[in-house]
Amino acid sequence: MKGKKILSIILLTFIIPLLCSCYDYSELEREILIFTLGIDKVSDGYVVSAETLDASDYGGELNVKPEVITSKGDSIYEALSILDGKFNNKVNLTHCELIIVGEKYAKEDGIYDILNLVYEKNNLRFNTIFTTTYDSSAEEILMSKEGHETFHGFEILEQLSKNKLFSDNSRAYKIINSIENSGIELTLPVIKVAKSEEKKNFYANKIAVFRGDKLAGYIDDKDVNYYSLLMNEKNSIQIKMKEEDNLINAKVSLKKTRTSIKNNRLNIDMDVNAYIESNKKKNTSKEKLKSALENKLKRDLNNFIEETQKRFKLDICGYGYQLNNYKEKKNNQNWNRYYENLNRNIDVHVTLKEDMEE
The missing domain is CATH 3.30.300.210 (Nutrient germinant receptor protein C, domain 3)
Incomplete structure (x- = not known):
């Protein structure tokens, strides 16, 4: 049943754009649809991890499954551009529902540049949910379920939706409001890769506190409630x-x-x-x-x-x-x-x- 639910979501993702006059099937073919985006800072640049779908034809039978692709550049914009070039396609973020910002990036660079994606030609949505990480990179989280048939980003969103604090206050437009207005500081949910003996591949366990757009520290598990x-x-x-x-x-x-x-x-x-x-x-x-x-x-x-x-x-x-x-x-x-x-x-x-x- 769970697999059918995920497949229905994927099919709806394709059908809705087809109902709009500005899209046609050939245009969709030329684009890479991104559902979850991970952004990390590493010692020699920036890594972008994107969860998309791999639709392969096996003897006339369509097989749809998630795929994580990565690229690296001197900035997140260059990494996204390289992602475009890898597939000779344009990266389409209009369906991106979740952005995972790595701990190192959030602490050292802040998230202004990522928020700029909301305004630019990538057409990132204003209700996209942001999270950051603890003791894990965004790439590690997305890769922690590589080879499975369910979209990792959808599972993360389902878990975050169980707490209004996680799902409501971490949308792009709320983040912009927190950063630009005095008297309130930005907080985001935190996810990390779970230990091998735990049932889930990840879990939300802390709240990240920001000073302006940079990560300042965490509210511990015991105090989140x-x-x-x-x-x-x-x-x-x-x-x-x-x-x-x-x-x-x-x-x-x-x-x-x-x-x-x-x-x-x-x-x-x-x-x-x-x-x-x-x-x-x-x-x-x-x-x-x-x-x-x-x-x-x-x-x-x-x-x-x-x-x-x-x-x-x-x-x-x-x-x-x-x-x-x-x-x-x-x-x-x-x-x-x-x-x-x-x-x-x-x-x-x-x-x-x-x-x-x-």
Whole structure:
């Protein structure tokens, strides 16, 4: 069933352009359709990896499968030009849904040049999703499933789509907005090649934080859920904790966030709801369980904010952008300083399943 689904997507990719008056079949034949693009900086230049399709005719039977092709140049533009020349065809990025930016490129060169592809003749789409990497190159990620019959880029997109934070905020037009506006910093999902014993060939495990258009560092795996919660990009997150012999599973949601500037200082008031869904041992009082979870959530959220304040000195939650555009209208060019000195008040309200059922 999965193979049929992928094949249907591929067929639609061909059919839609044919319905437009500006295309004909011969024009499609002269183009290389790119579905996923990887961009890396190496010691002696730049490598572009492109996931396209190989349509071969075996005795009158069409066999369609993914193929990764690479090229190298002194710039990404030259590497793309060489990619054109390899096949005597024009590289067509109108169907490119995913761009993977290698860690070294993102740190040293930034992504302005890649964003310029949105405006140029390659016709990259404004809703193309961007990711960066950790401990892997873009080429390694695309090559990690070489020889398989499914498109690696489609699988990555499917995984990213499970988290709104990954799929919504990493589109080309959102990235341009983050870079060009003060009071908010760019963040992108991070993917890496999984270890051999893991089921998936890759996984999204961190959030990359950018200063301007350059990679500044990462939000670690353990904090990604808290970041999603603070960004209102997840309705709820699951928390597991151990209290004495009790194994607690809880669902946590952000009820409300209020932002204001008082005495030239940014103030955040957060109301957090936590619902304890299960508790296996049940040998501790309800009030003690509630208190333990409340303290854990307050501690974890405060630690996360403090850590990002010290490490990045960047407004990764976009509070300054919200205030500048919707409330305070200060047009301040140094909103990061406000986040760095953020004054926060976090209220946590814990409910047990037994209380809900009474």
